[in-house]
Amino acid sequence: MKTTPLDNQGAAPARRSGTYLGLGTYLGLAGALLAMIVLFSFLSSHFWSYNTFSTLANQIPDLMVLAVGMTFVLIIGGIDLSVGSVLALAASTVSVAILGWGWGMVPAALLGMAVAALAGSVTGAVTVAWRIPSFIVSLGVLEMARGLAYQLTDSRTAYIGDTYAWFSNPVAFGISPSFIIALLVIVLAQLILTRTVFGRYLIGIGTNEEAVRLAGIDPRPYKVLVFALMGLLAGLAALFQVSRLEAADPNAGSGLELQVIAAVVIGGTSLMGGRGSVISTFFGVLIISVLAAGLAQIGASEPTKRIITGAVIVIAVVLDTYRSRRAARRT
Amino acid sequence: MSASAQHVVLAASGLGKTYAQPVLGEVSLTLRAGEVLALTGENGAGKSTLSKLISGLETPTTGHMQYRGQPYAPASRSDAERLGVRMVMQELNLLPTLTVAENLFLDNLPSRFGWVNHKRLRQLASAAMAQVGLDAIDPDTPVGELGIGHQQMVEIARNLIGDCHVLILDEPTAMLTAREVELLFTQIERLRQRGVAIVYISHRLEELQQVAQRIVVLRDGKLVCDEPIQRYTSDQLVNLMVGRELGEHIDLGQRQLGAPLLQVNNLSRGDKVRDVSFEVRAGEIFGISGLIGAGRTELLRLIYGADAADSGSVALGQPPQRVSIDSPKAAVKAGIALITEDRKGEGLLLTQSISANIALGNLGAVSTAGVLNADAERALAERQIQAMRIRSAGPHQVVGELSGGNQQKVVIGRWLERDCQVLLFDEPTRGIDVGAKFDIYGLLAALARQGKALVVVSSDLRELMLICDRIAVLSAGRLIDTFQREHWSQDQLLAAAFAGYQKRDAMLHNAAPRMDA
Numbered sequence: 070m071k072t073t074p075l076d077n078q079g080a081a082p083a084r085r086s087g088t089y090l091g092l093g094t095y096l097g098l099a100g101a102l103l104a105m106i107v108l109f110s111f112l113s114s115h116f117w118s119y120n121t122f123s124t125l126a127n128q129i130p131d132l133m134v135l136a137v138g139m140t141f142v143l144i145i146g147g148i149d150l151s152v153g154s155v156l157a158l159a160a161s162t163v164s165v166a167i168l169g170w171g172w173g174m175v176p177a178a179l180l181g182m183a184v185a186a187l188a189g190s191v192t193g194a195v196t197v198a199w200r201i202p203s204f205i206v207s208l209g210v211l212e213m214a215r216g217l218a219y220q221l222t223d224s225r226t227a228y229i230g231d232t233y234a235w236f237s238n239p240v241a242f243g244i245s246p247s248f249i250i251a252l253l254v255i256v257l258a259q260l261i262l263t264r265t266v267f268g269r270y271l272i273g274i275g276t277n278e279e280a281v282r283l284a285g286i287d288p289r290p291y292k293v294l295v296f297a298l299m300g301l302l303a304g305l306a307a308l309f310q311v312s313r314l315e316a317a318d319p320n321a322g323s324g325l326e327l328q329v330i331a332a333v334v335i336g337g338t339s340l341m342g343g344r345g346s347v348i349s350t351f352f353g354v355l356i357i358s359v360l361a362a363g364l365a366q367i368g369a370s371e372p373t374k375r376i377i378t379g380a381v382i383v384i385a386v387v388l389d390t391y392r393s394r395r396a397a398r399r400t
Numbered sequence: 401m402s403a404s405a406q407h408v409v410l411a412a413s414g415l416g417k418t419y420a421q422p423v424l425g426e427v428s429l430t431l432r433a434g435e436v437l438a439l440t441g442e443n444g445a446g447k448s449t450l451s452k453l454i455s456g457l458e459t460p461t462t463g464h465m466q467y468r469g470q471p472y473a474p475a476s477r478s479d480a481e482r483l484g485v486r487m488v489m490q491e492l493n494l495l496p497t498l499t500v501a502e503n504l505f506l507d508n509l510p511s512r513f514g515w516v517n518h519k520r521l522r523q524l525a526s527a528a529m530a531q532v533g534l535d536a537i538d539p540d541t542p543v544g545e546l547g548i549g550h551q552q553m554v555e556i557a558r559n560l561i562g563d564c565h566v567l568i569l570d571e572p573t574a575m576l577t578a579r580e581v582e583l584l585f586t587q588i589e590r591l592r593q594r595g596v597a598i599v600y601i602s603h604r605l606e607e608l609q610q611v612a613q614r615i616v617v618l619r620d621g622k623l624v625c626d627e628p629i630q631r632y633t634s635d636q637l638v639n640l641m642v643g644r645e646l647g648e649h650i651d652l653g654q655r656q657l658g659a660p661l662l663q664v665n666n667l668s669r670g671d672k673v674r675d676v677s678f679e680v681r682a683g684e685i686f687g688i689s690g691l692i693g694a695g696r697t698e699l700l701r702l703i704y705g706a707d708a709a710d711s712g713s714v715a716l717g718q719p720p721q722r723v724s725i726d727s728p729k730a731a732v733k734a735g736i737a738l739i740t741e742d743r744k745g746e747g748l749l750l751t752q753s754i755s756a757n758i759a760l761g762n763l764g765a766v767s768t769a770g771v772l773n774a775d776a777e778r779a780l781a782e783r784q785i786q787a788m789r790i791r792s793a794g795p796h797q798v799v800g801e802l803s804g805g806n807q808q809k810v811v812i813g814r815w816l817e818r819d820c821q822v823l824l825f826d827e828p829t830r831g832i833d834v835g836a837k838f839d840i841y842g843l844l845a846a847l848a849r850q851g852k853a854l855v856v857v858s859s860d861l862r863e864l865m866l867i868c869d870r871i872a873v874l875s876a877g878r879l880i881d882t883f884q885r886e887h888w889s890q891d892q893l894l895a896a897a898f899a900g901y902q903k904r905d906a907m908l909h910n911a912a913p914r915m916d917a
Contacts, residue, residue: 285732
């Protein structure tokens with residue numbers, strides 16, 4: 070081939086993509102977080118304190134692990150609305166296993182997580198088998214899981230006691246085991262996403278599923294697995310919550326899916342699939358949690374909190390669309 | 401030529417555009433009323449950049465334009481359209497769920513108090529459609545129900561509504577059937593006589609010679625020819641585009657045709673593919689020709705397991721063993737590769753890097769226990785970038801930024817990493833510039849020399865006649881005949897391509913065939 074001096078393709082700057090959202094994104098997210106912290110520290114004398122930090126660190130592990138699962142789901146171009154209900158179902162299962170059948174702590178926990186993973190697999194399997202948008206399937210599973218949770222608990226909050234309390238009792242610097250587990254999940258998930266064949270397939274499926282299929286890879290099992298993982302992580306989040314509340318509440322996690330999706334999108338994972346990062350999802354979780362905590366501390370009313378949080382989500386989605394368009398224009 | 405032929409409608413001088421690098425430099429050009437100007441050149445030569453500058457989609461970095469005696473610097477496409485400078489893009493810009501009439505007048509629906517006046521809309525639409533010979537189509541037909549050729553004509557009709565002094569057509573015949581091309585040419589002639597200055601962008605030199613009076617050739621962003629078209633033969637034009645002599649022959653090298661590697665037996669799917677059987681030997685390049693819609697792509701997809709066959713079977717290896725291929729995964733496992741026609745839609749992860757694209761499907765080779773080895777992946781990508789001569793900034797460059805030819809090389813490179821014995825190529829050189837085409841031909845020859853069995857589908861009959869050992873002709877889903885290299889002629893091949901349509905009501909809605917030769 071001739072080299073053409075005027076060719077604009079040849080020397081275009083190389084651009085990474087996929088799991089790497091660019092240093093700019095990470096710096097932007099960190100900057101936004103820092104700005105919020107500074108702002109709230111000025112607005113409220115109590116904000117910059119050990120107490121705030123400790124409260125946050127103990128409240129966000131549920132959101133962290135759920136957001137990790139949701140990041141994977143969004144990357145393959147899906148969405149899972151059932152996570153809040155699946156969380157409640159897992160918690161209810163644990164309560165029945167412990168209170169009803171006298172199971173031990175570990176088997177009950179494993180059962181709860183298995184049930185949650187099963188619920189996720191159902192969403193994934195139906196989505197894949199009948200090629201239905203996961204949005205609709207997970208909406209159905211949302212209802213089913215909630216119904217099952219009510220049935221298992223007779224619609225009452227079941228007090229389990231402090232069996233799992235060690236999960237959320239701070240061990241050092243106000244940090245609890247659940248926070249550490251959630252951090253490990255984040256690190257592991259980012260490694261899976263960036264360093265493994267599985268992660269690469271997820272990015273590929275989200276970018277162009279047909280191209281992946283025609284490259285000789287069956288995308289279906291990977292998609293089911295992603296939804297199963299989402300369920301499993303909802304089960305883990307259920308354990309964190311049970312340990313904190315010392316009870317299984319069949320109403321738990323209602324509306325949680327929106328918070329989870331918001332955190333992931335604020336982090337910059339694309340709603341259109343194919344682009345995302347667990348690390349930036351972590352930033353998204355921090356931003357949404359700091360925002361909530363900060364607004365509470367400066368005495369913002371519940372309606373005000375919702376209006377501001379909603380606005381932040383809209384801004385994040387606008388940014389996502391802007392980024393997607395820019396990516397599309399390059400091609 | 402009409403008397404107004406000398407009247408300059410638009411004059412550009414020193415027009416240039418620089419993105420990261422200059423893509424168009426100092427091009428001066430005049431468009432005259434009542435003249436069809438053929439604009440051609442290799443992909444990346446600057447044709448589309450030039451037409452985007454004229455039609456207001458991009459603003460020039462250097463130079464200026466005069467339009468009907470006034471300085472002309474359109475700020476946007478709609479700006480240019482308002483002045484009567486219009487461009488029909490290659491990609492269709494229609495809303496499939498709306499009717500033809502609604503699409504035609506979308507920006508100016510006849511209405512009364514906000515309610516659409518459907519009767520008036522139908523009248524206007526019928527008139528506009530008659531202009532491009534679409535009289536036979538009901539203006540109330542949803543555009544999505546039309547064939548792609550008719551859609552293209554609707555798109556053209558839409559641009560002819562209102563004031564039009566300069567009309568740029570970018571590869572307008574890419575999707576059209578022969579009959580529709582004739583219609584289009586008639587319309588172009590009519591517009592020309594009305595005094596419209598037409599810019600006709602195409603690679604198809606025969607068409608240019610048929611429709612244009614003057615030719616402008618761009619090469620590497622520079623204007624290398626601006627002359628009356630009848631001064632040139634096709635070969636001379638190709639030379640101007642490429643800057644080198646184009647041989648009628650290509651040396652495929654020494655090959656040994658071995659035993660049959662691929663055997664297709666009575667493969668059928670609906671009325672797309674009917675009872676097709678053939679075999680391809682090791683080291684053989686087997687061409688499949690036929691008209692658009694003859695079932696060529698569908699046949700390849702059946703062999704590859706991308707679609708399920710109603711009946712029939714595929715056998716591979718020596719002696720041929722019947723294999724059950726129910727998915728692309730099974731096909732790949734059996735040693736079959738498919739390079740799809742639609743690179744962007746089905747072949748590539750456009751927003752991903754070259755290395756991710758080449759490694760897709762080869763991840764097993766660059767990973768241990770499911771964990772990727774970044775060094776191995778980069779090495780693999782670099783190996784193919786070198787072997788395939790992919791022009792890029794490196795393995796990390798996003799594939800969407802590459803030119804069509806380089807994108808195709810990425811797809812092929814992916815398969816070369818796997819040791820496939822049977823390779824199915826669907827339109828491997830579509831949308832690729834002449835230089836890169838010969839790279840691809842050389843590559844096909846090299847694969848054949850390695851003893852692989854190659855099946856090549858192409859709409860370009862001369863391409864098939866250049867590289868194939870045998871050519872099978874599909875027509876209306878049936879394999880009509882197979883021709884040996886020594887025994888074929890263009891006429892025979894064409895006749896076979898039409899054979900399947902003759903018994904049926906051949907000119908059924910959009911079934912009209914087309915052949916590039």
